[in-house]
Amino acid sequence: MTLSPLRLRLLLASLLTVSFLGALDHTIVSTSLATIAGELGALGQMSWVIVAYTLAATVFLPLLGKLADSLGARRVFLGSLALFVLASVACGLAQDMTQLVIARVAQGLSSAGIQLMSQTIVATVTSPRERPRLLSIIGAAFPVAILVGPVLGGIITDHFGWQWVFWINVPFGVVALGFAVVAIPHIDGNVRGRFDVAGGVTFTTAIVSLVLAVSGVTQPGLTGVSVALLALSAASLVAFFVIELRVDDPFVPLRYFRDRTVAAGIALSAIIGIGLFSVVSYMPTFIQMAYRTTATVSGLVPIATVFGMLVSSLVTGWLSSRSGHYRVFAIFGTSVATAGLAIMALLPAGLPLWVPMAVMALVGVGTGSFMSLVIAVVQSAVRRSETGSVTATAALVRQVGATVGTAVIGAVIGAGVLAGLPAGLDDSTLTPAVARGLSESLQAHIAGVYGDVLRPVFAGLALVYALGIIAAVLLPAGRLSDETAESESDSQPESQPQSA
Template sequence: MSPWRLRLLIVALLTVATLGALDHTIVSTSLATVAGELGALAQMGWVVVGYTLASTVLLPIIGKLGDAVGPRGVFLVSLVLFLVASLACGFAQDMPQLIGARVVQGMSSAGLQLMSQTIVARVTTPRERPRYLAIIGAAFPVAILIGPVVGGLITDHWGWPWVFWINIPFGVGALLLALVAVPKLAGFGRRRFDIAGSVSFAIAMVGLVLAVTWIGDPARAAASVVSFVVAGMAFAAFFLIEMRATEPLVPLRLFADRTIAAGTALSAIIGIGLFSITAYLPTYFQMAYRTTATVSGLVPIATVFGMLVSNLATGWLVGRTGHYRVYCIAGTALSAAGLFVMAVLPVGLPLWVPMIVMAVVGVGTGAFMSLVIAVVQSAAPHRDIGSMTATVNLVRQVGSTVATAIIGGVIGFGVAGLLPAALDAATLTPQFVHQASESVQAQVAEIYGGVFSPVFAALAATYAAGIVAAVLLPARRLADESEPAAAPRSEPLTA
């Protein structure tokens, strides 16, 4: 591609990626208002769960489809569906209609996210990919930073439907830009579709998401156990099917390549190690450090800002030198050290201390957040780039979903078990604690510190395992010329 058209393409993909990322974070602030006006508070969580579930289930299917027919058509169809679903969300008259529209949004967002990364892989050299993927990947931390604020402002001043309708003008502009900028990229031929693998994977993911959603509800404990069992059986069936399928949904044969295996493991560690804890940080600082809700948000902001800066910096550096392994090793080590410090950090210190520590964790994670996608893409055959891009994103998303549920359960049961009889965990809010006596505040702070400390330690251990995966990456340089479509390289999983 000519330089000007490549820049135009990156602008189009970045706009679409930002829309998709913002759509996930901007809605969180308006959920209470939406549930109140539609009169369905009990179904409020499904606005988020439906979106996440649809996005996760469709990832490998869309990746395979993009490889077969070409990423441009899948990308444009996904963008049109996303705009139609956004319009339907705003016009929803009840919660089932809204949840249904959000499911379509989640399906289309999977296509936007995946095809953006696949298109970059198809039109750039391996050396260029980290830089451009880092630019597109910046949409996620930016969405975390500004999404809740923008969502609150829109809900307060325009009404909650505009949280979804705001996508329309920007999305139409992005669609027109994409029609011009996204090149026609041929697929690798229509292949036998892995129906059995798709069905077993869908059952497994639905069971897993339902299980982790219900795990904290005592009334649904039995249903959660049944869902875990169903998910486990479906995953087992899925792997057996994929090992025997002629055209598997997830090409397991490629994991014989050391680069692909180690890169995929690093992607999963990001979801487990950092994305899972971010949602609980404000609660931790409100309770343990006795801050207000507004002030407690500074720590996640510092974390995400560190991630953003590091993501862009390493993308630029790898684009210049081609060396990538050192950033993965340094990033996992830095994140492991930061989370270990959080585990031993005494509560009650000035807030700037944990802000700096979590910013270091963000810098470490950002160092390889987008980089591992480019590394895995460079090791995959051209005909499987979409499938492997989907797999890298999938393990990160599943890791985050499962780890978030586990951490939530540990915090909920841990705090409830340590509270004195005079305090009820069900009514223990930050406002209640801040208005309580000094001794009660100190006691609650100590309990939260004691519960979160092993959580931080476990996440530090996760990143420590990531150091091993990073060391297993081959010490290669990304090529600065286009690669031919090649058969996968098989390398032993040894350092």
């Protein structure tokens, strides 16, 4: 399908607008969580506002990808956007935590559909050569949302009430829906075989059990429950693989992993989930405790990381679309991020704050160099009729990596800090503000504990990115095709690596 330059610009503007709306929903809620839980009288259930959203966004990804291939990405995109608006209304109207959690499940499902279909639509209407540039522009929505969301959420909660954190989506969502109806071209689906119900059920059970297990492993009294959930997850995963190898139209096509391009690209996607999101999640706490700063100042480090990621994603997307080369950017990015995290593991205490800011900006530059690019690469390695499924698989692996990686690293940090704190210090009430009010010797000790705990974490994440270098090297050398998907045979992958 070939679009005129004007139609392509309209499409890009529509997808970028909706992607930003969906990405903002990930980040804007964080600063209002305490207020929401307090007003609904459910402080003990506060985490479920995030967990429900994340679970829904994870487990429905393969289903959304299959629907895109069957019904066409346009229908799934418009349906997801309409559901997102309705779910946002329901979230704001919630009278208790149960109602809010149910609405957040619908919001997580619809947000996943928005993000996934944006990438799938781009793959459907453009050539492999064009995709890195366009996907990097759409992908810019997420780092911008990371920067804007928490601040905007705090302002809205303080001045208008937490309900408007959700209701703000409604007017923008309605306008975006009208824009999308006009801008997104009709995209045909493909008749599929019988739906893999057994694969879907076992997969969902495995992922939900795994996420709940790693979320509860650090909670007092839930260790036994977490072990049981891990066992259920493992058993479900085994059953899932057995089923997927036997059905004609599997829920998650495992044959993708036989292709070196797809396997290496999905491995890189997992590394982004494990590495980047874990670092961004815990970096503010590390900076507050180890560098003795306020929460506001500690936010400068993840901002530097995200800004580096944003700039490098846009630059490498443009360069890759211009030249067709992709492997060099993945090797460069994983190498730079590995070096940055290794430096973080070696930084001595007492350095000025601009030092970790510069180093983490380097990590962001490395990650951004291949973050959107790997999606374009895996899309080009499969038939057009499977674009939705392979995009969903890459997104799923990234999401699971982020969820599990963040939970594991959180448990390591919690256990390490608890073991290193001096006797008599109440760890349950130790906040950055409390720490700054202690004696100079105790502050130095706490800073040293956090430094000692986080250095091995940074080293471990550097090792994860080092594995990414191997995956990047395994990507076939070549160039992305500049032929549109429609001109290719649907029985073959869209582009085989071309000789450089």
